[in-house]
Amino acid sequence: MPGRDVRQDAAVTTSPAADLLAAASVDEAVLALRPDYRALLVVVEGLHPAAGDAVSEELLVRAEEHARELLAADPVEELPHIAAWREAYRSFGAKPQRTRNSLEALTRRAPQGLPRVNRLTDVYNAVSVLHQMPLGGEDLDRYTGPPRLVRAVGDEPFDTSAGGEPVVEHPEAGEVVWRDDAGVTCRRWNWRQGRRTQLTGATTTAIFILDALDPMADDALHAAADDLVGHLGTAGPPLTSARRLLAV
Incomplete structure (x- = not known):
């Protein structure tokens, strides 16, 4: 699927x-379920x-308070962005009351x-709650080939x-998954990330x-990315980042 937007904060063309951003894709079979779906991919280097430090702690506290305010006004399943994701899960056969998207899981907690x-x-979890969107982070050096959002074969x-032990599982046929050339990196759209590409201390x-x-608009999506990169960049030398919006 062609991307509608590419933005870069440095000369990394x-x-x-x-190259990985250019090759990333969302399969048409996924868009058939939700034509309104968009994925903003952001690569951050350096x-x-x-x-955790004072910056990440302050951000987490803000996110916790924001969730309290939201849930004081409406039940979690009626929050607009969470409700949209619950419907998206039903579209490929997942039961949202049993399998919660990452945004709902964090907002509840x-x-x-x-x-x-x-x-x-901590920074990306807080940004997810504050901006009310599912947001996942993975180690790019552990990828094999570009990320693709597809419906699984199974x-x-x-x-x-x-149970604390490493295992290899398989998605259900038709399940929406992120994958690379080596296998699934995240199951059920944004439910659970795998161990192979998880962020580590290195x-x-x-x-x-x-x-x-x-109802999330593209400008709100980019605002969340700006917030994410901005907070990640408060520690150490300047970061290099690039992004691509995958959309119809």
């Missing part, structure tokens, strides 16, 4: 990151792995306290864990996937 993992993960490997180049459905 011939870098591996730019990250400085670190524990936020009033009692979001997890504190590391600076990188035999693709998904590297995950069960991650210096990450790809972030920001998911949008109506």
